[in-house]
Amino acid sequence: MPAAPGRWQRRRSLWVVLALVFVLVACGVPGVLLVGLVGDAAGRPAAGRADDPATAAGRRLGQRMTAQLDRQASALLGGDRAGFLAVAEPAARPALARRYAALRALRVTVWRPAAEGLPAAVAGRPGEWRLAVTVGYCFVVPGCTPGSVEIGTRWRLAGTEPRLVAVEESRAKPAGARPWEVSDLAVAVGKRTVVATTPAQRAKLPALLAQAEAAAAVADRYALAGTPPDRYLVFYAGRTEWQRWYGGGRPKWTAGYAVGVGGGHHDVVLNAQSLAPAGIDDLLRHELTHAASLPDRGYSDRSSWWLVEGLAEYAGADGQPVGRYEGLAEVRRLVHGGWNGRLDALAPADDAADDRVGGAYGVGYLAVRHLVDRYGEQRVLDFFRAVVHERRPVDVAAADVFGEPWSALHDDCVGYVRAVAG
Template identity: 70%
Template sequence: MTDGEPEADGRPRPRRLWPLWAALAAVVVLLTCGLPTALVVGVLRDGRGGAVVGRLGAPAEDPATVAARQLAERMTAQLDRQSAALLAGDRAGFLAVAEPAAHADLRRRYGALRALRVTTWQASPSGLPTPVQGRPGEWRLLVEFRYCFVVPDCRTSSVLTGTRWRDGAQPRLVAVEPSRSAETGTRPWEVSELVVAVGARTLVATTPALRGKLPGLLAEAEAAATVADGYAIGGRPPDRYRIFYAGRAEWQRWYGGGRPKWTGGYAVTVGGGHHEVVLNADGLAASGVDDLLRHELTHAASLPERGYPGTSTWWLVEGLAEYAGADGQPVDRYEGLGEVRRLLGGGWNGRLDSLIPAEGAPADRVGGSYGISYLAVRNLVDRYGPERLLAFFTAVVHERVPVAVAAEQVFGEPWSTLHDQCVGYVRSVVA
């Protein structure tokens, strides 16, 4: 959109413009006859009989912009060398583009990425470099890194990161900043040393201090993946489920930290159709890891890349994941029934679209919200079958069809009727 300069009274000022338009018409004729733009010279009348002569063509680029672009090209060449070294397993080559002060951080990044079996690594500048205030000769360049783990030629995930360089014929990398995007925050491989186990469907990573947990976690993750695959929308599950097991410090640092106290795990979108799963080592009982893995991997399999449409559909998103987590167990064995009963007794207005708990909500309120969501989804599955439930989920969560419209389309029933039946079922279970 371009901005114009409006007349004060909204009407055009009288002006003799015909000589100008005649000259422009002549230019158009010349252009259509094939005369190179650089050779076209227009003679325009200024309205007072004077001639204004100008050469038509692209304006000269600002010298500072030209210099910044040339610097960006040299930085890009260094990034390309570093990317090739990473994929080739050449640690010395990976470090060679950087100043010695950056080597410790880069060694850790290199080790983590190689442990994660990086198969694609592409570094592309985002914009032009800018000078770092107070540091003569030092420049900052935003870089988008795109990557795949384990699987070659996957749809790449991406992260935008600040890098700092010292200028020269071959710029030297001074530092790589941890990404702090509002959507995802810092990735584990940016800030932590990692040990990794890889299975047929999953990748599980943690810190060296928790290395002993890896064999059991991998076995449970592989079992959970077989369940989660059944909830992949369109029958397209992730190429690998990526799971990061966080100790106390990592839980506060990975992906921005700051999760509600009641969170045992979460799935976060990282692009390319991938949702990476994080488990809280301090908040998990040994007996509950398999349920949580089924829950979170179902999120990774079922959620759209751009997230789901608002808090009013929270019950459907979490209810599906809880249903997968329960893995067919009888309703009366669901552990949250007591919390459901307490929430029904007070503190809930009876609407599924208001179930999402506040960040500071007490644990029993959270458990009750998840439990009611699970029972509502279970009721729909029991009545209509898993295929129609997934069709409803797809319409609401992926296609963003209003719930009332999707209910008529998929179930052939008014949503008001279905809603009341779901709530009635919840009450009957805990009566």
């Protein structure tokens, strides 16, 4: 049967993000809040070494910036909007006000920056200094392992007091600018998920939250880091936001993706422009399973793409019979259209046609489904952990987990795929 609109887009996009090496963080636009600098970068020289006069002056300036950022952080966490804006010059305040509102809507509970070096003069902007900062943050749950974002802040002195002029939009790969850095957000918070979109699409939040909560109950079963994520964070992007959030630039057939943001967290983004309502449930199960199952640093081995996406497809199918899997038509076209029969060469190219992409995801699903039917979910998850988390060679992992040579298992999986394709 034909795939639902956008069906295959969401899956390939995750691979794009992960294959870049999934560091998983990014940042955003003018006006960010920062908190206390730490360690030697905050204002003291290394043990046994005296600063030269220029470095000492830089450290003192950094300390004054730190004091401003400490005040801003306390205001953010305490719900003091005026105090949050007070450290910035008037021109920077509109962006800061938007940032403050978005972070408060997301229920920010932790905000911990650390300076990266000392302030540096900004070329072409006399009287301005730039301070690079990495911020650790949590939403909703105070005791989470923080995600992190790298930002650049610019400052100008008003007398002896540094004033925040702007926050540069981070271009860190693979994540890019995060939604709460660049957009107004409407937010709904559930027991397992947080769903956010733009105010223009606020009316969709109740249904999206209910669907995300149901998907989280499935995805939790595939958590491989010990416990499920404390919250799944899902962003529903309109046309403009899709091009900007997390750096944009996804293939045109992308309908959603999961991107790592540090601390074991993976944010999920859905493309409102390419999703049919009937496709949201399995899309959410698929992407939230990525968020639950992938290691903090993601994976970069193209040969394991079939396993990563196959597991997410298996979760997305949520126990339905193989004959009802909606990608079977694409699988048939791929199998009968020249596929070389190698799982490790299954990952589609960036410019692949929709049928090729859909067929690749379907083959991955069928291979994982066959392994589950033969060995059970737990042993397949052990195999996933060995290959994707521990990065053991697939033949070693197969021998250790299944007690079988991978060459035989591979051919068995491929034979199953061909049999289902008919």
